[in-house]
Amino acid sequence: MNWTLEIVVxxxxxxxxxxxxxxxxxxxxxxxxxxxxxxxRVIQLTPPGSRCSVALQQGLPAAPGTREMAPGTLHGVQLCVTDIEAARAxxxxxxxxxxxVxxxxxxxxEDGQGGTWNSFVTFTDPDGNGWVVQEAPSELSER
Structure with missing residues (x-):
């Protein structure tokens, strides 16, 4: 059985x-x-090339057995790109x-690019939810 990550709230x-x-x-x-x-209301958006989407939610109760997350408390979700400088630009x-970078x-x-898997850019959305963009080797994008 496959377990796929499809949506991040x-x-x-x-x-x-x-x-x-x-x-x-x-x-x-x-x-x-x-x-x-x-x-x-639910809004679902997908990063280019990704199978995993984000679902923007407001006022929807937490799923049974889970805790409600306040706006601005999501941090560390990573997007991967093959060219970190181009992604930042x-x-x-x-x-x-x-x-x-x-x-x-x-x-x-430290500032600047690192070695393989070691180059990052960060940003936050208007609510303070924090994102990380990581450079991944280009051969992995062909999987």
């Missing part, structure tokens, strides 16, 4: 503002924008306040 305070950020600034594709029940060009060095985080 991102809690936000303003669905329209978050939709605009992820679609227009980050470049995700809007797959779904629907009201699933009176007053309960695209984000900045779209108006995202993305960090410089950094890597983990001997003294912690």
């Amino acid at each position: 991102v809690r936000v305070t303003d669905l329209d503002r978050a939709k605009a950020f992820y679609a227009e600034r980050v470049g995700f594709t809007v797959d779904v924008d629907t009201e699933v029940a009176p007053g309960l 695209e984000l900045v060009g779209r108006g995202v306040d993305a960090s410089p 950094r890597h983990v060095g001997n003294t912690g985080w």
Whole structure:
């Protein structure tokens, strides 16, 4: 049996503002924008080339057996790209306040690219949800 990661829930305070950020600034594709029940709207977006989407939610109760996550408390979800400099340039060009490219060095985080799997850019959405973009070897994108 395959267990696939298909959706990451991102809690936000303003669905329209978050939709605009992820679609227009980050470049995700809007797959779904629907009201699933009176007053309960779900917006699903997918990063280019990904099978995993994000679902923007506001006011939807947590699933049974789970805890509700407040807007701005999602941190560390990673997106992978094959060219970290190009990814950063695209984000900045779209108006995202993305960090410089950094890597983990001997003294912690250091500026500039590192070796394989060791180049990162970070950014946050308007609610403070934090994202990490990591450079992955290009041969992995062919899997």
